[in-house]
Amino acid sequence: MGTYTYPAPPAKVSGGDTLEIHHLLKTPALMGRRVRTLLENRFIADAILTGSFQAVGGAILYETGESIFGDDEPESIAPGGAYPLTEQVMGELAAARVDKWGRDTLVTDEAINRLGINPVDRALTKLVNTTVRFVDSAALGVIASKVTETYDTTAGNNAPGAWNTAKGIVGGVLNSIAKIEALDEGFSPDTIVLKDAQWATAMTALIDAGMLPREGANPLVTGQWPETLGLRWLKSNHTPTADPMLFDTTQLGGMADEKQNAPGYASAAGIGVETKSIRDDEHDRYKLRARRVTVPVVLEPSAGLRVVNAGL
Incomplete structure (x- = not known):
């Protein structure tokens, strides 16, 4: 996982003809690259909860409150003598269930034909901003409830x-x-x-x-x-x-993302947000989707x- 800075730099947008835009919307890898400039380094949650955890089966088990010290003090060792063992004290076991947070929006063929890549970028930007706002609010809310020292x-x-x-x-x-x-x-x-x-x-x-x-x-x-x-x-x-x-x-902790490996989704910026473009030929439009399947985990309040x- 990369190093995150906050806030994000402004996204750099380039145009393209209509065929290129339709090709982009039908290619998950290109969608992921397109969203990366809109999303990269935008989450403050990842700037604070820097640990990268992998949730499996919809939840994550973790230990919290583990002491950095062992139970026993070091002892004097005679020449050639054996070193005594000490038990490792484990923290309190806790569990957190992941949630899938996301939203769809629509972009029509007419909008692409008239305005090029602009309506696609505006739609993706709104999806990204909404996802960032919600996930950040949820993560910071968990942090504020766990951190009680003042x-x-x-x-x-x-x-x-x-x-x-x-x-x-x-x-x-x-x-x-x-x-x-x-x-x-x-x-x-x-x-x-x-x-x-x-x-x-x-x-x-x-x-x-x-x-x-x-x-x-x-x-x-x-x-x-x-x-x-x-x-x-x-x-x-x-x-x-x-x-x-x-x-x-x-x-402090980390964000536990669950990789679902569903077809057609592209990961953006390498921090768990996935995007997808769904073609709706019956209505001559695309349904654009952004989601993040994650849960904030505070290991050390x-x-x-x-x-x-x-x-x-």
């Missing part, structure tokens, strides 16, 4: 306060990271997720304080937040909580934290 920016004598100042943001982020690392379970946050408006407020405060790069990775030029305080700063309005969230994405009372 850091209160207003609690205590040395509380950094609300995130409307650079001091509040830096103090809140560093204290949140320290709280996760203090669990001594091997977690180290690498990503923070905010809503779009929160991202804009925080970035403005840090720029105003002169704490972001002036050259090269300057967000005023690129529109992208550089890695700051050791974190990727991602934004999504699909998150179900108003609180900023920090994650160790290497250990303690690898995440919500920042409460941030005031964003």
Whole structure:
């Protein structure tokens, strides 16, 4: 599975004559390539739940809460002596059932003849955007329900306060990271997720304080937040909580996709989304379909934290 970035770059679209477009719609491999530019790196769910799991038979069994430490401490070994064994403690067994999420839309021969590839691309874009919005919302909802650890920016004598100042943001982020690392379970946050408006407020405060790069990775030029305080700063309005969230994405969990290998489907961008074009000769049109058969899996809830009372 590849490395995902977020948000996605804009799709690059090229035209074609009518025969080429009909050939594309009848060829699953070409459909998959066409959708790839629309879909690549678009899911924030895959940017947070970076594990790639394979669901079989409509469900996945997994272990959660496994300690990174063994039951027994190392012992002194005499020269030539045998090393004692220690049992591996397994986590709590859990199960998750996959869901098939998808939608169809129609493109007529007349639309293709008059507008070329444009109606196909617009239809696929809408299908992709709808799939992304729904899967991201579902995945982030699962994450928010599983991640219960919090850091209160207003609690205590040395509380950094609300995130409307650079001091509040830096103090809140560093204290949140320290709280996760203090669990001594091997977690180290690498990503923070905010809503779009929160991202804009925080970035403005840090720029105003002169704490972001002036050259090269300057967000005023690129529109992208550089890695700051050791974190990727991602934004999504699909998150179900108003609180900023920090994650160790290497250990939080993953998306469990089920490959059904049904005829006529093409996988796009290699992250589980499948597309299909179904010819309807009786009505001179195509039915375009996008679907994802998956379930979000949170393996380590303690690898995440919500920042409460941030005031964003």
